[in-house]
Amino acid sequence: MTDKDTQVYLVEGSYISCQRVLNNVRKSLGEYDEYFFDESVSIEYVISEIKRFSLEDRKRLFVINGWPVGKGKKKADQKQNTMKVMKSFLGDLPSDCTVVLYNLSTSSKTFLSLIGKIGKVYQFIESIPRKKCTNYVTGYLDNNDRQIDPNGLEILINNFNSISGTDDINIDYMAMSLEKLLHIIGNKKTISEQDVRQMMEENCNFVVWSLFNFMDNRNYKGCLKLLRKIQIKETDLTAGLIQILHLFHWRYSMLFFLKESLSTGVSEQETIKSILEISKLKRSGSSFYCFYSESSDKFVSKYNKEAVKIAIKGIYGNKSPLKYYSSIDLFAIIRKIVDTLYYLRYAKTDEIKMSLMESFFSVAARRFSYKIMKNLGRSFDKRVMQFEPSES
Amino acid sequence: MNFTVTIGSFLKNSRPAILVATKGIEKDWTTANLIEINAEESEVTLSAFGGKMATQLSLSDLVDSNLSYKCEEIGKVVVNAEHFSKAINSFNNFSDMVTIKSEGKNLAISRDGKNKGVQKVPLQDVEIHLPVSSGQFCKKTKIQRDVFVEGIQKVEYAIGFEERRPEYLYLKIEMQHDNTRFIAGTGGRFAIYTVEGKVAELEKDENKTFFLIMKDIIPVITDVFSKLSCDYVELKQTGVSEDVSDQIILTCGDVEFIIVGFDPEIDWSKVKIDGVLKKKNSVSILTNTSNWEEAVKGINATYTKDVQKEHEAHNADVVLDTKEEKLIVRIDSSLVSIREIQVDKIETGGDDQDSLQFRCHATYLSEIVSQNSKNVDIRIEFDGPKNPVFIKHLPSTNDAKGTKEHMVTFFATTMK
Numbered sequence: 057m058t059d060k061d062t063q064v065y066l067v068e069g070s071y072i073s074c075q076r077v078l079n080n081v082r083k084s085l086g087e088y089d090e091y092f093f094d095e096s097v098s099i100e101y102v103i104s105e106i107k108r109f110s111l112e113d114r115k116r117l118f119v120i121n122g123w124p125v126g127k128g129k130k131k132a133d134q135k136q137n138t139m140k141v142m143k144s145f146l147g148d149l150p151s152d153c154t155v156v157l158y159n160l161s162t163s164s165k166t167f168l169s170l171i172g173k174i175g176k177v178y179q180f181i182e183s184i185p186r187k188k189c190t191n192y193v194t195g196y197l198d199n200n201d202r203q204i205d206p207n208g209l210e211i212l213i214n215n216f217n218s219i220s221g222t223d224d225i226n227i228d229y230m231a232m233s234l235e236k237l238l239h240i241i242g243n244k245k246t247i248s249e250q251d252v253r254q255m256m257e258e259n260c261n262f263v264v265w266s267l268f269n270f271m272d273n274r275n276y277k278g279c280l281k282l283l284r285k286i287q288i289k290e291t292d293l294t295a296g297l298i299q300i301l302h303l304f305h306w307r308y309s310m311l312f313f314l315k316e317s318l319s320t321g322v323s324e325q326e327t328i329k330s331i332l333e334i335s336k337l338k339r340s341g342s343s344f345y346c347f348y349s350e351s352s353d354k355f356v357s358k359y360n361k362e363a364v365k366i367a368i369k370g371i372y373g374n375k376s377p378l379k380y381y382s383s384i385d386l387f388a389i390i391r392k393i394v395d396t397l398y399y400l401r402y403a404k405t406d407e408i409k410m411s412l413m414e415s416f417f418s419v420a421a422r423r424f425s426y427k428i429m430k431n432l433g434r435s436f437d438k439r440v441m442q443f444e445p446s447e448s
Numbered sequence: 449m450n451f452t453v454t455i456g457s458f459l460k461n462s463r464p465a466i467l468v469a470t471k472g473i474e475k476d477w478t479t480a481n482l483i484e485i486n487a488e489e490s491e492v493t494l495s496a497f498g499g500k501m502a503t504q505l506s507l508s509d510l511v512d513s514n515l516s517y518k519c520e521e522i523g524k525v526v527v528n529a530e531h532f533s534k535a536i537n538s539f540n541n542f543s544d545m546v547t548i549k550s551e552g553k554n555l556a557i558s559r560d561g562k563n564k565g566v567q568k569v570p571l572q573d574v575e576i577h578l579p580v581s582s583g584q585f586c587k588k589t590k591i592q593r594d595v596f597v598e599g600i601q602k603v604e605y606a607i608g609f610e611e612r613r614p615e616y617l618y619l620k621i622e623m624q625h626d627n628t629r630f631i632a633g634t635g636g637r638f639a640i641y642t643v644e645g646k647v648a649e650l651e652k653d654e655n656k657t658f659f660l661i662m663k664d665i666i667p668v669i670t671d672v673f674s675k676l677s678c679d680y681v682e683l684k685q686t687g688v689s690e691d692v693s694d695q696i697i698l699t700c701g702d703v704e705f706i707i708v709g710f711d712p713e714i715d716w717s718k719v720k721i722d723g724v725l726k727k728k729n730s731v732s733i734l735t736n737t738s739n740w741e742e743a744v745k746g747i748n749a750t751y752t753k754d755v756q757k758e759h760e761a762h763n764a765d766v767v768l769d770t771k772e773e774k775l776i777v778r779i780d781s782s783l784v785s786i787r788e789i790q791v792d793k794i795e796t797g798g799d800d801q802d803s804l805q806f807r808c809h810a811t812y813l814s815e816i817v818s819q820n821s822k823n824v825d826i827r828i829e830f831d832g833p834k835n836p837v838f839i840k841h842l843p844s845t846n847d848a849k850g851t852k853e854h855m856v857t858f859f860a861t862t863m864k
Contacts, residue, residue: 089635089718092612104761104809107863108636109834112720150863 063149064175066157066168070227073180074159081117081156088115088154094122099138103145106153114152121158139167147174183224189213192227196234202245208252212237214371215256215265223362264303272380276421283413293406297413298397304420305393310359312386314367315378328364332357385422392419449523450549451487453507455559456542457514459533461507464672464703465494469529472664474499474709483529484576485548485555487519495576496529500709501665502578511702516545525550526572532557535567579708582695586687587657589623590649590680593700595851596621597674599630599641600666602855605819606632606639607663615714618660621683623648625655631721637812637859638721639819645851649680659683659696662710673700724836724858729829730797731768731804733775735789737817737824743777743787744817747810750783763862764810770794775828779810792825803832806861812837815857836860 065081067074082088089110093102102124110116126137139162146155147170155175162168171177184192190213197204204212216225216233237255241247253266270278290296310331317327336358337348370376381389396416403409418424465483473480477499484495491508509515535557539546547558550571558566600619608616613635622629628648630641650657661669673681678701685696694712698705751762765778773794779785796804816826816839829838841855 100761104763104862105636107761108809108860109836109863111636111638111724111836111858111860 062175063153064146064155064157064171065178066160066162066171066175067178067180068159068161069178069180069182070231071159072228072231073178077178078119078156078158081154085115085117085154088117090117090119093118093120093124095125096122097124099124099126099141103141106145106149106155109150110152116153118153118155119158120155120160123160139164143167143170146171181227183222183226186213186216186223186225189216189225189230192230193234196231197247200238202238202241202247204247204252205249208247208249210371211249211256212252264300267300267304268307268377271417271420272377274380274421274423276417276423279417279421280414283410283417287406287410293409294400294403297400297409301393301397301400301416305390305397306358308386308389308393310364311367311377311381312383312390314364315381315383315386318368318378319383324368328361328368331359331364332361334358381422389420392416449485449487449525449555450520450547451492452516452518452520452545452547453492454514454516454542455536455539455544455546457512457516458507458546459536459542461505461512461515462494462533463675464668464705465496465503465505466529466533467668467671468501468503468705469496469498470533471668472498472500472662472666479526479574479576481529482526482572482574482576483532484524484526485532486524487548488522489519490517492517492519495578497576497578500662500707501668502706502708503704504578505703520547520549523550525555526574526576527555527569528572531569535569538567539565579695579706581697581704581706582686584686585684585697587659587685588651588683589654589657589659590682591621591623591628592647593673593676593679593681595628595643595647596681597670599628599643600661600670602641603630603632603639604666604670605815606634606637606857607666608632608634610634614711615716615719617663618710618714618716619663619666620658620660620716622656622658623650625650633719636809637857638724639857640721640725640855642854642856643851644853645846645849647849647851658716659685660710660714660716661696662707665705665707669698669705672703672705673698676700676703725856727831727835729831729835729838731830732795733768733791733828734793735775735791735826735828737820737826738822739790740813740816741822743789744814746785746787747777747779747814750779750781750785751810752783755781755783761862762810763807764813765807765864766805766813768794768796768804770796770799770804777813800832806830806833806837807864808837808859808861812857812859819857830861833861833863 065077067077082090089112091105093105102118102120106116106118123135123138126134126139126141128134128137142157149155157171168177190209193209193213194204212233216230233255237247237251240255241251244251256266267279267282269275270282286296286300287293313331313334314327317330318324322330334357335350336356338351340347340349367377370379393416396412399412400409403412469479469481469483477497479496480498482496484493486493486495491506491510493504493506495504496502507515507517509517532555536546539557539559541563544559544561544563547556547560549556549558551568553571554568555571556566556568558564599621603619607619610616616632616634620629620631622631625648626644626646628643632639680700682699683696684699686694694708694710696707696710698707747764755762762779762781765780767776767778768774768791769776772788773791775789775791777785777787777789820826820841825842827838827840827842829840830836836858839857843852843854845852
């Protein structure tokens with residue numbers, strides 16, 4: 057990756073990959089002095105430091121990880137000046153100097169091509185689609201002489217936080233998560249599903265997705281365990297719980313639609329087509345003055361195709377969630393979500409909020425028959441109402 | 449709390465605690481800028497901990513007979529050190545007695561008699577917890593107080609400033625049985641003050657030891673220790689331990705500073721000062737600092753605020769004219785300065801013109817005047833444009849002490 061004659065390196069992209077190149081450069085230099093510069097210094101200062109001879113005849117490594125300030129009044133002019141000065145200077149470095157341009161995020165093709173001519177350019181990707189994460193994860197673990205249980209791998213990949221608005225996963229985040237996992241397992245050679253769960257339970261995203269799994273599998277205890285985690289993590293418990301309930305509402309409404317549609321003999325394709333035609337409404341105003349309208353710019357579906365397909369087919373060899381629930385279960389859960397949302401807004405203490413959620417999970421995890429659930433729910437709701445008069 | 453003291457004596461003796469509380473502090477430290485006053489029957493104790501350094505002083509008539517300490521009521525309060533110091537300083541006649549007394553939420557400093565007066569400072573609802581002083585040390589040594597203070601003051605100016613190079617934010621004191629060195633530098637320029645002679649007392653089984661002193665606390669140490677009268681400063685350093693954070697404890701007479709918050713892993717081993725000092729130079733020039741005064745004025749005249757603002761490299765080209773026996777210093781930036789400096793004696797290894805010149809940061813030349821006494825002979829040595837330049841003071845002998853002192857500054861040159 058490094059070459060003894062190369063004096064200029066440009067590295068960009070994933071932090072982990074950039075660090076790997078930088079460390080290789082360091083190794084190749086032997087004994088050296090290291091200097092860091094960023095946007096807090098001027099390019100003139102950087103050059104004066106590079107031009108200074110070493111006192112001790114040692115090699116010198118200059119890491120520039122921010123554009124030093126060039127001459128000019130506007131920022132754009134300053135950057136242009138810095139690039140211009142760098143272009144003229146980097147080709148004629150003193151023999152004891154190595155310069156690493158570290159994550160400068162440059163889009164200038166002429167600058168990149170110049171550095172390519174006088175040195176080496178490494179541009180690493182920063183993210184990969186979730187679908188392609190399997191190879192990355194297994195490769196990373198192989199390099200560390202570790203194996204992973206297939207269920208653990210599935211949970212791990214399925215629960216990495218994606219980059220906002222995409223299903224791409226940041227490589228650095230993924231590598232850090234894997235490092236964390238390696239620290240958790242210690243000397244163990246094979247990472248189990250339990251190890252992955254232990255690590256991922258810190259991940260908020262994972263809490264919600266794990267709740268889905270627990271509710272599907274009627275694991276009431278698991279639901280309550282994760283509910284405690286939410287209680288610890290959330291600074292605004294009501295807002296956090298409401299947000300989760302809205303997500304549940306979205307999911308169970310989708311499952312209810314699919315269940316009903318498929319049970320009446322509508323084909324999977326037709327069902328998918330129909331559900332995707334339900335639009336996501338645009339919300340304006342707030343509280344009592346909340347209005348909904350169709351988005352005027354572009355049609356946006358309430359559900360996404362991928363989620364619908366997973367709901368029908370299942371994922372990573374898991375059964376379809378539809379197979380876990382009867383129509384009446386789904387109806388009861390949706391009703392319970394609506395009721396819980398209503399009472400949650402009026403609950404004064406965290407204890408009552410948690411009790412409401414426990415009541416919800418007893419329904420969602422289908423601990424009892426629908427009839428018992430209905431009666432229990434009714435009596436519980438009455439008690440809550442008795443102690444929690446409306447504040448309006 | 450209620451006690452009376454003589455103003456002047458109290459001010460003089462409380463100064464170390466006031467300085468520790470207010471100078472070289474960790475800004476966000478909870479007890480920064482605060483001082484605790486604990487009045488007891490026979491003495492008043494002042495405690496301060498600014499985050500980087502802590503001290504506890506016990507003041508009584510045994511420490512200073514002029515203090516005339518008299519306690520009416522024991523008690524402990526914490527006040528802002530600067531407010532307290534200014535309040536006491538506001539009483540002009542230092543031989544007067546003042547009563548220091550807690551009154552509700554204030555500390556009242558009052559003078560009775562003809563010129564009645566009272567100053568009040570608010571009490572702080574904080575407790576000062578000093579770092580636990582360690583009893584186990586990995587290093588321990590004693591050094592003559594005047595040498596310690598002078599050595600630090602001589603090289604202090606050369607300490608680094610770049611946070612990216614933290615090792616140069618420390619001043620190094622190297623001690624051997626018959627040789628003590630004070631070293632400070634930026635990586636590009638170093639100042640070394642050496643005292644040959646027995647000025648330090650090392651542990652019996654030790655031949656060499658060193659201490660690194662943080663830049664931030666140096667003004668406090670030199671200010672306090674220069675005004676004391678005891679002969680030795682004792683330096684002790686704890687090793688890395690789980691129980692006690694690393695500390696350096698400096699003791700001089702009744703004053704003890706516990707220095708904490710420094711990085712115990714700061715590594716000076718990479719800095720090979722001796723290797724540079726052993727370099728042989730082909731050119732040696734004898735000159736006097738007074739010959740440089742006007743030239744340095746010229747150099748400084750070219751380093752305007754505009755140049756500083758633009759962060760332009762402020763380099764000077766120096767050429768030795770062996771025939772005319774003079775150095776020519778030239779600065780050729782937006783402002784120009786060309787100056788000739790008379791030299792008294794030149795020794796060169798040959799007439800190779802390239803070896804008779806160098807380029808360096810102009811500030812290093814300015815320091816020949818700003819960091820040295822007037823009318824001092826110095827020897828400038830260099831070996832061509834790529835090697836370091838040395839500015840050496842002629843050794844001076846102190847017959848009374850039996851010591852010999854050297855001062856050397858060396859700096860890296862710059863390519864054209």
